Amino acid sequence: MAALAPFGLLFGVAATEAGLGLGAAMGFSIGVIAGASQFTAVSLMADGAPAVVVVLTALAVNLRMAMYSAALAPHLGAAPVWQRALAAYALFDSSYACASQAYPRHPHWSMRDRLMYFAGAAGPAIPMWLLVTATGSALGATIPGWLALDFAVPICFLAMVAPGLRTLPQVAAAVTSVAGALALAWVPYSLGLLIAAILAMAVGAEVERRLTGRLA
Amino acid sequence: MTVATVWAIIIVLGVGTFLIRFSFLGLIGRRPMPEWVLRHLRYTAVAVLPGLVAPLVLWPQATAGQPDPARILAALATVGAGLWTRSVLGAMGAGALALYLVLGAEALL
Numbered sequence: 001m002a003a004l005a006p007f008g009l010l011f012g013v014a015a016t017e018a019g020l021g022l023g024a025a026m027g028f029s030i031g032v033i034a035g036a037s038q039f040t041a042v043s044l045m046a047d048g049a050p051a052v053v054v055v056l057t058a059l060a061v062n063l064r065m066a067m068y069s070a071a072l073a074p075h076l077g078a079a080p081v082w083q084r085a086l087a088a089y090a091l092f093d094s095s096y097a098c099a100s101q102a103y104p105r106h107p108h109w110s111m112r113d114r115l116m117y118f119a120g121a122a123g124p125a126i127p128m129w130l131l132v133t134a135t136g137s138a139l140g141a142t143i144p145g146w147l148a149l150d151f152a153v154p155i156c157f158l159a160m161v162a163p164g165l166r167t168l169p170q171v172a173a174a175v176t177s178v179a180g181a182l183a184l185a186w187v188p189y190s191l192g193l194l195i196a197a198i199l200a201m202a203v204g205a206e207v208e209r210r211l212t213g214r215l216a
Numbered sequence: 217m218t219v220a221t222v223w224a225i226i227i228v229l230g231v232g233t234f235l236i237r238f239s240f241l242g243l244i245g246r247r248p249m250p251e252w253v254l255r256h257l258r259y260t261a262v263a264v265l266p267g268l269v270a271p272l273v274l275w276p277q278a279t280a281g282q283p284d285p286a287r288i289l290a291a292l293a294t295v296g297a298g299l300w301t302r303s304v305l306g307a308m309g310a311g312a313l314a315l316y317l318v319l320g321a322e323a324l325l
Contacts, residue, residue, distance in 0.1 A: 019217070024226065031229075032229050040264065040265075041229060051224060054225050055228050058229050063257055063260040064258070065233070066237075067258065072240075084241045088237040088238035088242065089234060148278065148287075150276060150278045151276065154290075155312060158307065160265065161261065161298070163298045163307060165298075173263050177265075178266045181266075196267045197260075197264040200259065200262070
């Protein structure tokens with residue numbers, strides 16, 4: 001929750017730097033409401049990548065949410081479809097992290113309890129995300145060049161990824177991603193990143209498979 | 217990029233992201249996902265974000281694509297602090313601190 005404020009603020013600024021107005025910045029934060037993919041999209045747009053590549057690469061960032069969805073389905077699957085749709089809209093890294101820890105610990109919770117818990121975990125983040133996006137977008141143009149805000153996006157992403165690099169497969173995936181993106185930087189239409197990401201995903205999964213195979 | 221393209225990106229990305237989030241909740245995922253799919257999904261964020269950042273660190277637009285010590289050191293500080301403190305905010309703070317220290321030192325010299 002605490003990391004949300006600077007992240008959203010910087011997204012608003014990055015959107016302005018990419019030439020997007022307040023409307024488009026808010027469009028991203030309301031319609032997509034997934035910080036890392038919003039940054040990815042805006043950064044590729046600033047690079048002049050084709051729209052299809054922007055969408056595919058940003059969606060690749062969000063694929064992890066299918067895993068969140070699968071993890072919560074056993075707990076929320078019996079709720080009415082509109083409630084599941086609302087929960088899906090609000091399925092962020094933070095709300096998933098809270099719910100996936102709380103539900104197994106409280107198996108006696110009624111569906112109402114579970115939904116109330118989810119609303120409490122996800123709800124406050126939404127107005128906050130919109131508020132900081134709007135603030136960043138409004139501030140964007142007034143921020144002087146010496147603040148080097150172009151580097152806010154790299155710092156944000158590295159700060160999001162580094163604390164999670166706890167296992168060998170994760171490190172292998174990250175290294176492949178970096179090496180692949182640099183080696184494939186010449187590929188037209190900014191497609192190099194997408195190719196590097198697919199390779200990195202496969203490397204992470206394969207290293208994990210071999211490690212578990214050895215342990216088993 | 218035209219206004220229409222920007223909004224098309226927002227709408228398609230928004231709908232696509234919602235469908236990813238709704239996927240198993242929507243299907244009332246009684247059927248478990250195959251293990252190999254889960255194994256790949258675990259690495260999506262770590263597979264995309266470092267690759268997105270790497271060229272921005274080594275060849276920043278702000279210096280016309282020339283490697284810049286301040287940005288490289290700031291990136292190293294962010295990763296180092298993230299690994300060390302396991303805290304997103306700690307990593308962000310360390311990166312910003314390193315960036316401004318080196319930029320400030322460069323401005324003074």
